[in-house]
Amino acid sequence: MSNQKVAYITGGTKGIGFGIARILLGNDISVAFSGRKQEDVEKAEQELKQYSENVLGIVSDVRNLESEQEAVQRITEKFGRLDFVIANAGLGVFKPVDELSAEEWNSMIETNLTGAFYTLKASVEELKKTEGYYITVSSLAGANFFENGTGYNASKFGVVGFTQAAMIDLRKYNIKSTVIMPGSVATNFNGNIPSEKDNWKIQPEDMGNLVLDILKMNPRVLPSKIEFRATKPA
Numbered sequence: 056m057s058n059q060k061v062a063y064i065t066g067g068t069k070g071i072g073f074g075i076a077r078i079l080l081g082n083d084i085s086v087a088f089s090g091r092k093q094e095d096v097e098k099a100e101q102e103l104k105q106y107s108e109n110v111l112g113i114v115s116d117v118r119n120l121e122s123e124q125e126a127v128q129r130i131t132e133k134f135g136r137l138d139f140v141i142a143n144a145g146l147g148v149f150k151p152v153d154e155l156s157a158e159e160w161n162s163m164i165e166t167n168l169t170g171a172f173y174t175l176k177a178s179v180e181e182l183k184k185t186e187g188y189y190i191t192v193s194s195l196a197g198a199n200f201f202e203n204g205t206g207y208n209a210s211k212f213g214v215v216g217f218t219q220a221a222m223i224d225l226r227k228y229n230i231k232s233t234v235i236m237p238g239s240v241a242t243n244f245n246g247n248i249p250s251e252k253d254n255w256k257i258q259p260e261d262m263g264n265l266v267l268d269i270l271k272m273n274p275r276v277l278p279s280k281i282e283f284r285a286t287k288p289a
């Protein structure tokens with residue numbers, strides 16, 4: 056087994072996942088990341104190669120367990136191990152509950168919540184081998200409900216509960232788990248195009264540095280739930 060640790064980040068083609076990938080690659084961690092479209096995955100892989108050659112882009116959809124199992128197989132074939140899994144892929148549709156369609160509801164539950172479970176399900180045996188780390192990206196919307204947020208709130212409250220219960224199951228194997236609950240991050244989320252107006256927000260590289268700090272903590276301590284917010288919201 057190679058000594059270099061290996062991370063798998065779901066939804067790494069842009070935004071938070073890309074920011075985490077960039078920081079981990081710059082700190083001697085090999086990175087596999089996923090996205091749904093071949094061309095977006097290839098483009099992100101090319102961009103990430105400037106930080107390290109130890110990067111692997113994978114086309115995978117977190118809503119599909121088989122696809123996640125194949126992704127993990129590709130990671131272990133290429134890198135020989137898997138140490139850190141970051142379940143980040145997610146989306147939001149914000150509408151009053153009476154206007155939210157069943158399809159929109161399902162897209163959030165299946166991606167944000169079931170996707171986090173499928174990613175863990177596909178990788179947990181590898182994490183047992185490396186006594187690794189499982190991190191989920193929930194949201195401050197996982198603790199605070201708001202107008203037009205029913206489906207998103209439900210999925211992100213779910214991710215908080217899921218990760219904390221998984222934390223108790225997994226620590227028996229010396230696998231640590233953390234749920235991160237970010238406030239506003241300057242990404243493409245919900246159709247946003249990052250620009251100067253987003254300078255007050257958490258930046259994707261701040262998320263990367265947070266993940267790096269978490270991974271470096273002494274094995275005896277476990278920050279199981281982290282609220283992470285902009286210092287001065289606009």
Ligand SMILES: NC(=O)c1ccc[n+]([C@@H]2O[C@H](COP(=O)([O-])OP(=O)(O)OC[C@H]3O[C@@H](n4cnc5c(N)ncnc54)[C@H](OP(=O)(O)O)[C@@H]3O)[C@@H](O)[C@H]2O)c1
Nearest residue numbers: 066068070071090091116117144145194239240242243244
């Ligand atoms: N931005 C914020 O203010 C904020 C705040 C709190 C929490 N979050 C959470 O942070 C996470 C990342 O969001 P972001 O802000 O970085 O948004 P983003 O810029 O829109 O990026 C979302 C990422 O998720 C991927 N993705 C979406 N559905 C997927 C699926 N079914 N399978 C695999 N990958 C999928 C997208 O890849 P493709 O489109 O290429 O498939 C993309 O890489 C989400 O869980 C979001 O809820 C965001």
